[in-house]
Amino acid sequence: MTSLRDRRRIETRQAIQAHAIRLFLDRGYDATTVTEVAEAAGVSAMTVYRHFATKEDLVLYDDYDQVTAATVAARPETESLHQRIGLALVEMAATAIAAEKAMLLARLSLMISVPALRAHHLDSQYATQSAIVTALCGPSPDPAEEFRVRATAGACLGATHVALVRWAESDGHADLPELMRQALGFAFAT
Known part of the structure; x- marks a missing residue:
């Protein structure tokens, strides 16, 4: 059984990834920064990096x-x-x-x-x-x-x-x- 904390972590990761994908498709991968992804997801850049070690992982993870x-x-x-x-x-x-x-x-x-x-x-x-x-x-x-x-x-x-x-x-x-x-x-x- 997944704990509430684990569910929230999964939901946060999925939300960050969804915002990243949308921005990459709209603006281009190279033109979009991790900071812009963080802002769109309503989290800090540190939170993005806690869930995704690299920018590439935002797409491939x-x-x-x-x-x-x-x-x-x-x-x-x-x-x-x-x-x-x-x-x-x-x-x-x-x-x-x-x-x-x-x-x-x-x-x-x-x-x-x-x-x-x-x-x-x-x-x-x-x-x-x-x-x-x-x-x-x-x-x-x-x-x-x-x-x-x-x-x-x-x-x-x-x-x-x-x-x-x-x-x-x-x-x-x-x-x-x-x-x-x-x-x-x-x-x-x-």
Whole structure:
């Protein structure tokens, strides 16, 4: 159960991020300062930095890494490794669209158009990849198994990233889970 303090912290973080996204879309990412985001959200710049370590995190931060890793780990072990990871990513995308399609689309649009965000996104993907590896291999994995899982997770994340970009370019009109399944099929065709 989430405490009142934790709920308020989550609400504050979400409000700051929503104001940041709106300002970045309206004024441009580079033209908008963290101080302007803080003013729009009704908080101090220090509060913004308490929730988001960098300006890039205002766009790219989410709580999905551990949920994604748990979703991967919960998939049937009878599935191939790429199916477990890929289908979990498809499932997570469907859930994200149902909960916050407009925000996801806005974040992706910014990520595609802003070079600094594209670069920072690689760090984000690495964190997701590492969470998946830990979920499937544990904290002290066999090096060969860790390499196999990390390579497969990286390939799945790369394929689904291509689908996310295609979905954003369609302004969210395409079927994202289907695009992801197609991209995974292309990547793992035998």
